[in-house]
Amino acid sequence: MSAAGVALMLGGAGILISAGPAQAAEVSYKTECIPPSISGLPPVQGTTKVLITAPAEAKVGDEVEIVWKTVQAASKNPDVLDLGQDTVKPTGVLTVGGAAGGTVAMEGPRKNPPIPKNSPMVLPDMKGKLRLEKAGEITLTPGNYTINVSKPLSTDTKCAPKETVPVGATIKVTAGGGGTTTSGGTTSSSGTTTSGGTTTGGTTTSGGTTTGGSSNSTGGSGSGGSGGGQTAFPGKEVAVGFSCQAPGPAAITSKVTIDAKKNGGSYDLTVKTAKGVMDSPAPLPAGALKASMGIKVGGADSGTVNVTGPPNPAALKMGDPVNLPDMKGTYKPGATGKATLSPGTLTIKVTLGDSQMEIPCQVKGAVQASLELDTSKQAGGTNGGGSNPSGGGSGTPSGGSDGGNLAETGAEDDGALRALALVAGTVILLGGAVFTFTPWARLRR
Known part of the structure; x- marks a missing residue:
């Protein structure tokens, strides 16, 4: 030279x-x-x-x-x-x-x-x-x-x-x-170092709104189709640990509350999580991150109800705490009796233009039910027609499948689809920012 x-x-x-x-x-x-x-x-x-x-x-x-x-x-x-x-x-x-x-x-x-x-x-x-x-x-x-x-x-x-x-x-x-x-902003003899790199700006999300209600695990409206009696059923706050697939966070711990409001024979669900459940994985514009959850139905009923929240309302900087807005969906009972509602798989979806990544976070260990309802069987309910997708989640009704196995079968199919989306999303989002070799076998896993 x-x-x-x-x-x-x-x-x-x-x-x-x-x-x-x-x-x-x-x-x-x-x-x-x-x-x-x-x-x-x-x-x-x-x-x-x-x-x-x-x-x-x-x-x-x-x-x-x-x-x-x-x-x-x-x-x-x-x-x-x-x-x-x-x-x-x-x-x-x-x-x-x-x-x-x-x-x-x-x-x-x-x-x-x-x-x-x-x-x-x-x-x-x-x-x-x-x-x-x-x-x-x-x-x-x-x-x-x-x-x-x-x-x-x-x-x-x-x-x-x-x-x-x-x-x-x-x-x-x-x-x-x-x-x-x-010159240019760094320090003198003290030796302080200036870090490099640029990131897009943004503000922390304002978080989801919360509704009131005491911690009460039991509903009690009696028949699902009656017009009188109690209509609002506040759930109790339960602690949940989630294990996420890469490239998502290794683990998420959050308090989750499931509230219900009677709407005819069905129940409108509102699911709240704690603030700052995870850190933003990268600078994200408003509307790029969205969460959904599969609520597990147990007790007299079975199946999964998908609830979905709106996208982040404001831009996020890398490392900003993420407050997930309330997730909503509708539960239509498929059986008569006492049905329990518990937190299930949390899915974090990141969308940038035409590119999309879904990161499933599975529940770790046993989880308490947040809410118990006295239900009356409705036509097309969870136990009779599979998971209820009205909340905007990825599950769909299975029609004539056996009711007792619908939740398990739907979860397996959903997991496969998310795995494929994860691979595609990883390829897109990694960009060239990682100085390492990434075997395709690892991506397939």
């Missing part, structure tokens, strides 16, 4: 002057990269190769430009998705050592050629500026860097050294005094 002269900007006057010959030195270091949480993938180990270019000599008071060229990223673009042109943006941190300390924030443009699957990552050069205020030898050492991929979902992969990194460049600073500081 030729040692071209690096322009120096003198103070704020905008006068370009010649500096000492530029130097470039390639260094390599073992690196651990943390994929986005939405990917569900483990950290990946690799080797990063960096070429640091800076002027060999400068004077106190000069502001020098430093260039970070990523010769080799920690891994190739996984065999998952082709990355489009100008979708990748790197940021990083250089450590200043020697005669002075501090850090330099490095940033590259969102500019890259198309990057096919299973091919080397091509990252644009990052640049930063350092104002020199102390004489002596100044060392520049590359360190942490972050890769942001903007499409189809803005995601960050954060990479950090796993060994001592060699010095990438040295600047001989003559004359003057004072401490070395960085």
